[in-house]
Amino acid sequence: MSNSEGMHSPVEQFEIKPLVELSLGGYDVSFTNSSLFMLLAVGVSAIFLISAMRRADMVPGRMQGMAEMMYEFVAEMVRSNVGSEGRPYFPFIFTLFVFLLFGNMLGLIPYSYTFTSQIIVTFAMAAFVFVGVTIIALFKHGLHFFSFFVPAGAPKVLIPFLIVIEVISYFVRPVSLSVRLFANMLAGHTMLKVFAGLAVMISGAGGLAMAGSLLPFIALIGLTGLEVLVAALQAYVFTILTCMYLNDALHLH
Amino acid sequence: MTENTRNRLTAIAVALPAFMSAKAFAAGASEPGLPQLDIATWPSQLFWLVVLFGAGYLVMAKIVTPRIGAVLEERRQTVDGDLEKARAASADAAKIRADYESDLEKARIEAAEFAKQAAMEASKKAEAADAKIARKLAEKVGAAEAKLAEAKSSAMANLNDVAAEAAMAAVASLAGIKTSSAQASKTASSIATKLAKQETN
Numbered sequence: 001m002s003n004s005e006g007m008h009s010p011v012e013q014f015e016i017k018p019l020v021e022l023s024l025g026g027y028d029v030s031f032t033n034s035s036l037f038m039l040l041a042v043g044v045s046a047i048f049l050i051s052a053m054r055r056a057d058m059v060p061g062r063m064q065g066m067a068e069m070m071y072e073f074v075a076e077m078v079r080s081n082v083g084s085e086g087r088p089y090f091p092f093i094f095t096l097f098v099f100l101l102f103g104n105m106l107g108l109i110p111y112s113y114t115f116t117s118q119i120i121v122t123f124a125m126a127a128f129v130f131v132g133v134t135i136i137a138l139f140k141h142g143l144h145f146f147s148f149f150v151p152a153g154a155p156k157v158l159i160p161f162l163i164v165i166e167v168i169s170y171f172v173r174p175v176s177l178s179v180r181l182f183a184n185m186l187a188g189h190t191m192l193k194v195f196a197g198l199a200v201m202i203s204g205a206g207g208l209a210m211a212g213s214l215l216p217f218i219a220l221i222g223l224t225g226l227e228v229l230v231a232a233l234q235a236y237v238f239t240i241l242t243c244m245y246l247n248d249a250l251h252l253h
Numbered sequence: 254m255t256e257n258t259r260n261r262l263t264a265i266a267v268a269l270p271a272f273m274s275a276k277a278f279a280a281g282a283s284e285p286g287l288p289q290l291d292i293a294t295w296p297s298q299l300f301w302l303v304v305l306f307g308a309g310y311l312v313m314a315k316i317v318t319p320r321i322g323a324v325l326e327e328r329r330q331t332v333d334g335d336l337e338k339a340r341a342a343s344a345d346a347a348k349i350r351a352d353y354e355s356d357l358e359k360a361r362i363e364a365a366e367f368a369k370q371a372a373m374e375a376s377k378k379a380e381a382a383d384a385k386i387a388r389k390l391a392e393k394v395g396a397a398e399a400k401l402a403e404a405k406s407s408a409m410a411n412l413n414d415v416a417a418e419a420a421m422a423a424v425a426s427l428a429g430i431k432t433s434s435a436q437a438s439k440t441a442s443s444i445a446t447k448l449a450k451q452e453t454n
Binding site: 011012014015016018022024027028029030031032034035038039041042045046049050053056057058060064067068071072090091092094095098099115117118119120121124125182186 | 287288289290291292293294295296297298299300301302305306308309310312313314316317318320321322323324325327328331
């Protein structure tokens, strides 16, 4: 993490470092820096939400207000995108949003680790959502589910062509869902690292060059603000797309 | 090394777009590629994702969302209940006001009725008293007129006698004719009736 001896690779921050070596059935399941921040995201969010609702006042205080706002935000998202049939899936979608939001936000703290910058993590989540909504759709609609791939009101000649496109776009969903989050986190954190490294490197030159390090430093401040926005936005985007996929599964078109 | 290459290929198959950006970084970095594509770390990441996301899901589904949902529901019910109470109280107030106004209107009508009756009674009494007084006065007037007529007729009768006597005396002294008083009074009364006739005509 230290850049004092010069510019390290900006992707070095994504390295997985085992903290506790563990193995399960021949697989390496070590508790790593990534796992630690995943644990922190779950722990901090759970502690925050539970302690905020400890008094459960009729007139909420600041903490309770924030917890209720998060709940209402996700509830409204599910209500408007999925409808009343989305109710049973609300706890999962709420967990998804909180997990990603806290993961992204904690990752912005210097020297922390952003587990959402790991493609395997985002892909596993996206794949779980994809497989889940497909199973829900098959259970609910049976074979009728496949009508989903036939756009209504299309000219007959175009239908085979459109089916191919629809099928591809359906199967691309988990990829686009996971890569969107992963790439945003990867690019954002790499950029922060590049600017931070630049500032440190220029200031290391000493003398008048010290003043020059202000420029990347100011840019870094702006980028950090942008990354806070991206962190919240990407958690929201992942969640709302999950809602839309769920809506497609429950109501087809 | 061949194992590593095969792993790398698997990774590419799963995350092709990620590979694109990875290549760009790999070109500049001395270390081989993105740490994200080192699939040796994947089992551990997947394992902890399942464990920790699962734990998070349990906490959210069993503790957090029911608790927040209950508070919000309770608040909604309290607010709805208070609104209902306020609506009922407002309806009560409107009813009380309507009752009060109808009572007031009734009282006003009763009072007007009472005043009208009282006025009617008073005017009846006054009329009765008026009529009584008028009757008494008329009686008195009648009695007085009768007395007057009597006095007049008796005076008129006397007048005839006086006129007959005066005429007899005048005849006796002028013509030396003695007339009976009966004849004189007869003549006098016939003259008197003639005069009275002339008067009325």
